Amino acid sequence: MTNSETELVQRCLSGDTAAQAEFVSLFERRVFALCLRMLNHRQDAEDVAQETLLRAIRYLPGWDSSRRLAPWVLKIAANRCRTSLSRRNSIPVPCEETPDIEVAPVHVTDVADEVQRGLSGLRENYRECFILFYQQELSVAEVSEVMQIPEGTVKTWLFRARKEMAHYLRERGLAPDES
Amino acid sequence: MNGCQEFRNALDELVLSRESAPLDVVRHGEQCSAAECRAAWEEFRLLNLAIATWQAREALMVVPSFQIETTAPAVAASSANRPLPETKRSEAGLTRWLALSVAGVALFSLLSLVGSNLRNDPQVATINAPTATEIVDPPVFVAVEETAEGNAAIRDLGTTYVSWIDGSTDRITDTVAFVLVEPSHDEGSTTHTGWLESLQQGWQPLESSLQETFQELLEPGSVDMGNAS
Numbered sequence: 001m002t003n004s005e006t007e008l009v010q011r012c013l014s015g016d017t018a019a020q021a022e023f024v025s026l027f028e029r030r031v032f033a034l035c036l037r038m039l040n041h042r043q044d045a046e047d048v049a050q051e052t053l054l055r056a057i058r059y060l061p062g063w064d065s066s067r068r069l070a071p072w073v074l075k076i077a078a079n080r081c082r083t084s085l086s087r088r089n090s091i092p093v094p095c096e097e098t099p100d101i102e103v104a105p106v107h108v109t110d111v112a113d114e115v116q117r118g119l120s121g122l123r124e125n126y127r128e129c130f131i132l133f134y135q136q137e138l139s140v141a142e143v144s145e146v147m148q149i150p151e152g153t154v155k156t157w158l159f160r161a162r163k164e165m166a167h168y169l170r171e172r173g174l175a176p177d178e179s
Numbered sequence: 180m181n182g183c184q185e186f187r188n189a190l191d192e193l194v195l196s197r198e199s200a201p202l203d204v205v206r207h208g209e210q211c212s213a214a215e216c217r218a219a220w221e222e223f224r225l226l227n228l229a230i231a232t233w234q235a236r237e238a239l240m241v242v243p244s245f246q247i248e249t250t251a252p253a254v255a256a257s258s259a260n261r262p263l264p265e266t267k268r269s270e271a272g273l274t275r276w277l278a279l280s281v282a283g284v285a286l287f288s289l290l291s292l293v294g295s296n297l298r299n300d301p302q303v304a305t306i307n308a309p310t311a312t313e314i315v316d317p318p319v320f321v322a323v324e325e326t327a328e329g330n331a332a333i334r335d336l337g338t339t340y341v342s343w344i345d346g347s348t349d350r351i352t353d354t355v356a357f358v359l360v361e362p363s364h365d366e367g368s369t370t371h372t373g374w375l376e377s378l379q380q381g382w383q384p385l386e387s388s389l390q391e392t393f394q395e396l397l398e399p400g401s402v403d404m405g406n407a408s
Contacts, residue, residue, distance in 0.1 A: 020247065029242045036240070046243055053247050115233035134230050135237050140195055155195065162194065166222045169229055176224035 005069045009060055024053050030070065030136060031077045037131045038081040039088075040120055048084050052077040071142040078128060078146050085124060111174065118168035126161035133158055183207075183216045190223050 008026070011019030031052050035045035056073045063072055119127055125147070132143045144151045186207045193200055200208070208220030
Protein backbone atom coordinates (compact mmCIF):
# COMPACT_ATOMS: atom_id res chain seq x y z
CA MET A 1 0.00 0.00 0.00
CA THR A 2 1.21 3.50 -0.77
CA ASN A 3 -0.20 6.86 0.15
CA SER A 4 -0.91 7.63 -3.48
CA GLU A 5 -2.88 4.38 -3.82
CA THR A 6 -4.94 5.17 -0.74
CA GLU A 7 -5.55 8.68 -1.95
CA LEU A 8 -6.57 7.45 -5.38
CA VAL A 9 -8.98 4.95 -3.88
CA GLN A 10 -10.51 7.56 -1.63
CA ARG A 11 -11.03 9.85 -4.59
CA CYS A 12 -12.63 7.01 -6.54
CA LEU A 13 -14.93 6.25 -3.63
CA SER A 14 -16.01 9.85 -3.45
CA GLY A 15 -17.30 9.49 -7.00
CA ASP A 16 -14.50 11.42 -8.68
CA THR A 17 -14.70 10.30 -12.31
CA ALA A 18 -11.23 11.62 -13.05
CA ALA A 19 -9.85 9.43 -10.28
CA GLN A 20 -11.70 6.44 -11.70
CA ALA A 21 -10.19 7.14 -15.11
CA GLU A 22 -6.79 7.37 -13.45
CA PHE A 23 -7.43 4.05 -11.73
CA VAL A 24 -8.27 2.46 -15.06
CA SER A 25 -5.20 3.83 -16.80
CA LEU A 26 -3.05 2.69 -13.89
CA PHE A 27 -4.15 -0.93 -14.11
CA GLU A 28 -5.45 -1.50 -17.62
CA ARG A 29 -2.11 -2.66 -19.01
CA ARG A 30 -1.42 -5.16 -16.26
CA VAL A 31 -4.98 -6.44 -16.18
CA PHE A 32 -5.19 -6.81 -19.93
CA ALA A 33 -1.78 -8.49 -20.15
CA LEU A 34 -2.75 -11.01 -17.50
CA CYS A 35 -6.08 -11.70 -19.16
CA LEU A 36 -4.50 -12.08 -22.58
CA ARG A 37 -1.92 -14.57 -21.36
CA MET A 38 -4.36 -16.53 -19.26
CA LEU A 39 -7.08 -16.66 -21.89
CA ASN A 40 -4.86 -16.61 -24.98
CA HIS A 41 -7.62 -14.83 -26.87
CA ARG A 42 -7.57 -11.12 -27.46
CA GLN A 43 -11.30 -10.44 -27.64
CA ASP A 44 -12.01 -12.50 -24.55
CA ALA A 45 -9.14 -10.75 -22.79
CA GLU A 46 -10.57 -7.34 -23.64
CA ASP A 47 -13.98 -8.34 -22.34
CA VAL A 48 -12.65 -9.82 -19.14
CA ALA A 49 -10.28 -6.90 -18.57
CA GLN A 50 -13.16 -4.48 -19.00
CA GLU A 51 -15.26 -6.44 -16.55
CA THR A 52 -12.37 -6.66 -14.13
CA LEU A 53 -11.74 -2.93 -14.09
CA LEU A 54 -15.41 -2.25 -13.63
CA ARG A 55 -15.66 -4.71 -10.77
CA ALA A 56 -12.51 -3.41 -9.17
CA ILE A 57 -13.93 0.09 -8.99
CA ARG A 58 -17.25 -1.23 -7.78
CA TYR A 59 -15.66 -3.28 -5.02
CA LEU A 60 -13.11 -0.68 -3.94
CA PRO A 61 -14.92 -0.21 -0.61
CA GLY A 62 -13.90 -3.79 0.19
CA TRP A 63 -10.21 -3.24 -0.47
CA ASP A 64 -8.01 -3.69 2.59
CA SER A 65 -5.93 -0.52 2.61
CA SER A 66 -3.15 -2.25 4.54
CA ARG A 67 -2.36 -4.29 1.42
CA ARG A 68 -1.07 -3.35 -2.00
CA LEU A 69 -3.67 -2.47 -4.55
CA ALA A 70 -2.19 -4.25 -7.58
CA PRO A 71 -2.45 -7.85 -6.27
CA TRP A 72 -6.01 -7.12 -5.21
CA VAL A 73 -6.95 -5.93 -8.70
CA LEU A 74 -5.08 -8.83 -10.32
CA LYS A 75 -6.89 -11.25 -8.03
CA ILE A 76 -10.19 -10.03 -9.46
CA ALA A 77 -8.76 -10.39 -12.96
CA ALA A 78 -7.49 -13.91 -12.29
CA ASN A 79 -10.84 -14.93 -10.86
CA ARG A 80 -12.66 -13.56 -13.89
CA CYS A 81 -10.24 -15.35 -16.20
CA ARG A 82 -10.80 -18.65 -14.39
CA THR A 83 -14.55 -18.17 -14.70
CA SER A 84 -14.16 -17.41 -18.39
CA LEU A 85 -11.93 -20.43 -18.90
CA SER A 86 -14.34 -22.74 -17.14
CA ARG A 87 -17.12 -21.44 -19.37
CA ARG A 88 -14.96 -21.90 -22.43
CA ASN A 89 -13.98 -25.41 -21.40
CA SER A 90 -17.60 -26.37 -21.39
CA ILE A 91 -17.82 -25.36 -25.05
CA PRO A 92 -15.89 -27.62 -27.45
CA VAL A 93 -14.33 -24.82 -29.49
CA PRO A 94 -10.57 -24.75 -30.06
CA CYS A 95 -9.02 -21.58 -28.76
CA GLU A 96 -6.56 -19.55 -30.78
CA GLU A 97 -3.05 -20.73 -30.32
CA THR A 98 -1.31 -17.56 -31.37
CA PRO A 99 -2.56 -14.36 -29.81
CA ASP A 100 -2.80 -11.50 -32.24
CA ILE A 101 -0.76 -9.00 -30.33
CA GLU A 102 0.98 -6.20 -32.13
CA VAL A 103 4.68 -5.88 -31.52
CA ALA A 104 7.46 -3.83 -32.92
CA PRO A 105 9.22 -5.95 -35.57
CA VAL A 106 12.62 -5.52 -33.97
CA HIS A 107 11.46 -7.33 -30.85
CA VAL A 108 9.74 -10.23 -32.54
CA THR A 109 11.86 -13.22 -31.75
CA ASP A 110 11.37 -16.90 -32.13
CA VAL A 111 12.28 -17.37 -28.53
CA ALA A 112 9.44 -15.15 -27.27
CA ASP A 113 7.02 -16.94 -29.55
CA GLU A 114 8.23 -20.28 -28.30
CA VAL A 115 7.81 -19.21 -24.69
CA GLN A 116 4.31 -18.11 -25.51
CA ARG A 117 3.52 -21.44 -27.11
CA GLY A 118 5.09 -23.28 -24.23
CA LEU A 119 2.96 -21.23 -21.87
CA SER A 120 -0.18 -22.21 -23.75
CA GLY A 121 0.69 -25.85 -23.23
CA LEU A 122 1.03 -25.55 -19.48
CA ARG A 123 -1.61 -26.66 -17.05
CA GLU A 124 -3.95 -23.81 -16.17
CA ASN A 125 -2.74 -23.29 -12.62
CA TYR A 126 0.93 -23.55 -13.60
CA ARG A 127 0.35 -21.02 -16.36
CA GLU A 128 -1.40 -18.62 -14.02
CA CYS A 129 1.41 -18.96 -11.52
CA PHE A 130 4.06 -18.41 -14.21
CA ILE A 131 2.28 -15.34 -15.61
CA LEU A 132 1.73 -13.75 -12.22
CA PHE A 133 5.35 -14.29 -11.28
CA TYR A 134 7.11 -13.42 -14.52
CA GLN A 135 4.77 -11.15 -16.39
CA GLN A 136 3.14 -9.34 -13.49
CA GLU A 137 6.32 -9.62 -11.44
CA LEU A 138 4.47 -10.35 -8.24
CA SER A 139 6.31 -11.84 -5.29
CA VAL A 140 5.61 -15.39 -4.17
CA ALA A 141 3.53 -14.01 -1.30
CA GLU A 142 1.48 -11.89 -3.68
CA VAL A 143 0.96 -14.78 -6.10
CA SER A 144 -0.18 -16.79 -3.13
CA GLU A 145 -2.67 -14.06 -2.27
CA VAL A 146 -3.97 -13.75 -5.81
CA MET A 147 -4.29 -17.49 -6.39
CA GLN A 148 -5.47 -18.14 -2.84
CA ILE A 149 -3.02 -20.97 -2.32
CA PRO A 150 -0.15 -21.45 0.16
CA GLU A 151 3.22 -19.98 -0.71
CA GLY A 152 4.72 -23.46 -0.74
CA THR A 153 2.27 -24.45 -3.46
CA VAL A 154 3.18 -21.35 -5.44
CA LYS A 155 6.85 -22.34 -5.34
CA THR A 156 6.05 -25.91 -6.32
CA TRP A 157 3.88 -24.85 -9.23
CA LEU A 158 6.39 -22.25 -10.35
CA PHE A 159 9.24 -24.76 -10.45
CA ARG A 160 7.09 -27.31 -12.24
CA ALA A 161 6.08 -24.65 -14.76
CA ARG A 162 9.74 -23.81 -15.30
CA LYS A 163 10.62 -27.47 -15.73
CA GLU A 164 7.91 -27.99 -18.31
CA MET A 165 8.84 -24.80 -20.09
CA ALA A 166 12.50 -25.77 -20.23
CA HIS A 167 11.56 -29.20 -21.51
CA TYR A 168 9.41 -27.66 -24.24
CA LEU A 169 12.10 -25.19 -25.26
CA ARG A 170 14.70 -27.90 -25.48
CA GLU A 171 12.36 -29.99 -27.57
CA ARG A 172 12.06 -27.02 -29.89
CA GLY A 173 15.82 -27.08 -30.25
CA LEU A 174 16.57 -24.03 -28.13
CA ALA A 175 19.67 -23.91 -26.02
CA PRO A 176 21.15 -21.10 -23.95
CA ASP A 177 23.75 -20.27 -26.61
CA GLU A 178 21.15 -20.03 -29.35
CA SER A 179 18.91 -17.69 -27.45
CA MET B 180 30.05 -22.75 -3.25
CA ASN B 181 30.93 -25.94 -1.42
CA GLY B 182 28.80 -28.61 -3.00
CA CYS B 183 26.42 -29.53 -5.81
CA GLN B 184 23.36 -29.57 -3.56
CA GLU B 185 24.20 -26.11 -2.28
CA PHE B 186 24.64 -24.95 -5.85
CA ARG B 187 21.20 -26.22 -6.87
CA ASN B 188 19.58 -24.69 -3.80
CA ALA B 189 21.23 -21.41 -4.67
CA LEU B 190 19.75 -21.58 -8.16
CA ASP B 191 16.28 -22.09 -6.69
CA GLU B 192 16.78 -19.10 -4.44
CA LEU B 193 17.87 -17.01 -7.39
CA VAL B 194 14.72 -17.97 -9.27
CA LEU B 195 12.50 -16.79 -6.45
CA SER B 196 14.46 -13.64 -5.70
CA ARG B 197 14.94 -12.74 -9.38
CA GLU B 198 18.53 -11.84 -8.66
CA SER B 199 21.50 -12.36 -10.94
CA ALA B 200 23.75 -15.31 -10.19
CA PRO B 201 26.72 -14.33 -8.05
CA LEU B 202 30.21 -15.17 -9.26
CA ASP B 203 30.67 -18.33 -7.19
CA VAL B 204 27.44 -19.81 -8.52
CA VAL B 205 28.43 -18.99 -12.09
CA ARG B 206 31.80 -20.52 -11.56
CA HIS B 207 30.34 -23.74 -10.15
CA GLY B 208 27.85 -23.98 -12.97
CA GLU B 209 30.52 -23.63 -15.63
CA GLN B 210 33.14 -25.81 -14.02
CA CYS B 211 31.24 -28.59 -12.25
CA SER B 212 31.43 -31.91 -14.05
CA ALA B 213 28.36 -33.40 -12.35
CA ALA B 214 25.58 -34.08 -14.83
CA GLU B 215 22.89 -32.77 -12.50
CA CYS B 216 24.72 -29.51 -11.94
CA ARG B 217 25.38 -29.04 -15.65
CA ALA B 218 21.73 -29.73 -16.48
CA ALA B 219 20.49 -27.39 -13.76
CA TRP B 220 22.84 -24.65 -14.88
CA GLU B 221 21.88 -25.06 -18.52
CA GLU B 222 18.19 -24.94 -17.65
CA PHE B 223 18.69 -21.88 -15.48
CA ARG B 224 20.44 -19.99 -18.25
CA LEU B 225 18.01 -21.11 -20.95
CA LEU B 226 14.97 -20.01 -18.97
CA ASN B 227 16.54 -16.76 -17.84
CA LEU B 228 17.26 -15.74 -21.39
CA ALA B 229 13.97 -17.00 -22.87
CA ILE B 230 11.83 -15.42 -20.17
CA ALA B 231 13.71 -12.14 -20.41
CA THR B 232 13.03 -12.07 -24.17
CA TRP B 233 9.40 -12.91 -23.60
CA GLN B 234 9.08 -10.22 -20.93
CA ALA B 235 10.58 -7.65 -23.28
CA ARG B 236 7.93 -8.46 -25.84
CA GLU B 237 5.18 -8.40 -23.25
CA ALA B 238 6.17 -4.85 -22.40
CA LEU B 239 5.40 -3.85 -25.99
CA MET B 240 1.93 -5.33 -25.92
CA VAL B 241 -0.63 -2.97 -27.40
CA VAL B 242 -3.33 -2.45 -24.84
CA PRO B 243 -6.76 -1.20 -25.86
CA SER B 244 -8.08 1.85 -24.16
CA PHE B 245 -10.70 0.94 -21.64
CA GLN B 246 -13.47 3.43 -21.05
CA ILE B 247 -15.18 2.51 -17.83
CA GLU B 248 -18.32 4.46 -17.19
CA THR B 249 -18.87 3.63 -13.60
CA THR B 250 -21.62 4.22 -11.23
CA ALA B 251 -20.21 1.90 -8.67
CA PRO B 252 -23.01 0.59 -6.45
CA ALA B 253 -21.18 1.35 -3.26
CA VAL B 254 -20.40 4.83 -4.45
CA ALA B 255 -23.81 5.26 -5.96
CA ALA B 256 -25.51 4.03 -2.81
CA SER B 257 -23.60 6.45 -0.66
CA SER B 258 -24.20 9.29 -3.05
CA ALA B 259 -27.89 8.52 -3.14
CA ASN B 260 -28.21 9.82 0.38
CA ARG B 261 -25.96 12.74 -0.24
CA PRO B 262 -27.63 16.10 -0.81
CA LEU B 263 -27.73 17.18 -4.41
CA PRO B 264 -25.46 19.93 -5.60
CA GLU B 265 -27.06 23.39 -5.63
CA THR B 266 -27.60 23.45 -9.38
CA LYS B 267 -29.14 19.98 -9.45
CA ARG B 268 -31.30 20.79 -6.47
CA SER B 269 -32.66 23.92 -8.13
CA GLU B 270 -33.27 21.96 -11.35
CA ALA B 271 -35.13 19.28 -9.42
CA GLY B 272 -37.22 21.89 -7.64
CA LEU B 273 -38.02 23.66 -10.88
CA THR B 274 -39.06 20.40 -12.49
CA ARG B 275 -41.25 19.53 -9.52
CA TRP B 276 -42.95 22.92 -9.58
CA LEU B 277 -43.40 22.75 -13.32
CA ALA B 278 -45.06 19.34 -13.02
CA LEU B 279 -47.31 20.58 -10.25
CA SER B 280 -48.26 23.65 -12.28
CA VAL B 281 -49.13 21.57 -15.32
CA ALA B 282 -51.18 19.20 -13.18
CA GLY B 283 -52.93 22.14 -11.56
CA VAL B 284 -53.76 23.79 -14.87
CA ALA B 285 -55.05 20.50 -16.25
CA LEU B 286 -57.23 19.94 -13.20
CA PHE B 287 -58.56 23.48 -13.31
CA SER B 288 -59.37 23.18 -17.01
CA LEU B 289 -61.19 19.91 -16.45
CA LEU B 290 -63.22 21.30 -13.59
CA SER B 291 -64.04 24.44 -15.57
CA LEU B 292 -65.18 22.38 -18.53
CA VAL B 293 -67.38 20.15 -16.37
CA GLY B 294 -68.74 23.16 -14.50
CA SER B 295 -69.58 25.12 -17.65
CA ASN B 296 -71.30 22.10 -19.16
CA LEU B 297 -73.36 21.65 -16.05
CA ARG B 298 -74.30 25.32 -15.94
CA ASN B 299 -75.03 25.87 -19.64
CA ASP B 300 -76.80 22.72 -20.56
CA PRO B 301 -80.55 22.66 -20.15
CA GLN B 302 -81.61 20.09 -17.62
CA VAL B 303 -83.90 18.28 -19.99
CA ALA B 304 -84.42 14.62 -19.51
CA THR B 305 -83.78 12.96 -22.81
CA ILE B 306 -83.62 9.30 -23.54
CA ASN B 307 -81.73 8.15 -26.55
CA ALA B 308 -83.24 5.22 -28.28
CA PRO B 309 -80.70 2.43 -28.57
CA THR B 310 -79.24 2.18 -32.02
CA ALA B 311 -78.94 -1.02 -33.99
CA THR B 312 -75.26 -1.25 -33.17
CA GLU B 313 -75.90 -1.03 -29.46
CA ILE B 314 -78.47 -3.76 -29.71
CA VAL B 315 -76.27 -6.07 -31.74
CA ASP B 316 -73.05 -5.30 -29.87
CA PRO B 317 -73.79 -4.46 -26.29
CA PRO B 318 -70.88 -2.71 -24.58
CA VAL B 319 -68.76 -4.63 -22.18
CA PHE B 320 -69.62 -2.46 -19.20
CA VAL B 321 -73.01 -2.88 -17.56
CA ALA B 322 -75.55 -0.77 -19.39
CA VAL B 323 -78.65 0.14 -17.46
CA GLU B 324 -81.73 -0.19 -19.49
CA GLU B 325 -83.32 3.20 -19.98
CA THR B 326 -86.77 2.33 -18.93
CA ALA B 327 -89.03 4.24 -16.62
CA GLU B 328 -88.27 1.81 -13.83
CA GLY B 329 -84.55 2.02 -14.45
CA ASN B 330 -84.56 5.79 -14.43
CA ALA B 331 -86.56 5.82 -11.25
CA ALA B 332 -84.08 3.46 -9.63
CA ILE B 333 -81.15 5.63 -10.70
CA ARG B 334 -82.91 8.74 -9.51
CA ASP B 335 -83.52 7.12 -6.14
CA LEU B 336 -79.90 6.11 -5.92
CA GLY B 337 -78.75 9.63 -6.77
CA THR B 338 -81.08 11.11 -4.23
CA THR B 339 -79.75 8.75 -1.61
CA TYR B 340 -76.17 9.80 -2.38
CA VAL B 341 -77.02 13.49 -2.33
CA SER B 342 -78.81 13.16 0.97
CA TRP B 343 -75.94 11.15 2.37
CA ILE B 344 -73.41 13.82 1.35
CA ASP B 345 -75.73 16.52 2.60
CA GLY B 346 -76.01 14.73 5.94
CA SER B 347 -72.26 14.22 6.08
CA THR B 348 -71.55 17.91 5.66
CA ASP B 349 -74.06 18.70 8.37
CA ARG B 350 -72.44 16.19 10.67
CA ILE B 351 -68.98 17.60 10.00
CA THR B 352 -70.05 21.15 10.73
CA ASP B 353 -71.96 20.01 13.83
CA THR B 354 -68.94 18.11 15.10
CA VAL B 355 -66.66 21.06 14.52
CA ALA B 356 -69.14 23.32 16.31
CA PHE B 357 -69.33 20.89 19.24
CA VAL B 358 -65.57 20.67 19.54
CA LEU B 359 -64.87 24.36 19.23
CA VAL B 360 -67.77 25.80 21.24
CA GLU B 361 -66.87 24.55 24.70
CA PRO B 362 -67.75 26.22 28.00
CA SER B 363 -64.12 27.02 28.83
CA HIS B 364 -63.76 28.85 25.55
CA ASP B 365 -66.95 30.82 25.61
CA GLU B 366 -65.19 34.04 25.01
CA GLY B 367 -64.00 32.78 21.65
CA SER B 368 -67.23 31.11 20.66
CA THR B 369 -68.51 34.11 18.80
CA THR B 370 -65.54 34.08 16.53
CA HIS B 371 -65.80 30.32 16.02
CA THR B 372 -69.53 30.56 15.29
CA GLY B 373 -68.89 33.14 12.61
CA TRP B 374 -66.26 30.94 11.13
CA LEU B 375 -68.66 27.99 11.21
CA GLU B 376 -71.28 29.96 9.40
CA SER B 377 -68.79 30.79 6.72
CA LEU B 378 -67.82 27.10 6.58
CA GLN B 379 -71.45 26.11 6.10
CA GLN B 380 -71.78 28.74 3.44
CA GLY B 381 -68.64 27.36 1.85
CA TRP B 382 -70.23 23.93 1.61
CA GLN B 383 -73.21 25.27 -0.32
CA PRO B 384 -71.58 25.50 -3.77
CA LEU B 385 -70.14 22.03 -3.32
CA GLU B 386 -73.50 20.62 -2.39
CA SER B 387 -75.22 22.31 -5.30
CA SER B 388 -72.46 21.21 -7.62
CA LEU B 389 -72.80 17.64 -6.46
CA GLN B 390 -76.53 17.79 -6.86
CA GLU B 391 -76.09 19.09 -10.40
CA THR B 392 -73.63 16.34 -11.13
CA PHE B 393 -75.98 13.64 -9.92
CA GLN B 394 -78.76 15.27 -11.87
CA GLU B 395 -76.60 15.04 -14.91
CA LEU B 396 -75.88 11.41 -14.19
CA LEU B 397 -79.55 10.69 -13.78
CA GLU B 398 -80.30 12.25 -17.13
CA PRO B 399 -77.53 11.14 -19.48
CA GLY B 400 -77.44 12.61 -22.96
CA SER B 401 -78.73 15.97 -21.94
CA VAL B 402 -75.33 17.52 -22.67
CA ASP B 403 -75.17 16.03 -26.15
CA MET B 404 -78.68 17.04 -26.85
CA GLY B 405 -77.99 20.50 -25.56
CA ASN B 406 -75.00 20.88 -27.84
CA ALA B 407 -76.93 19.48 -30.76
CA SER B 408 -79.74 21.87 -30.23
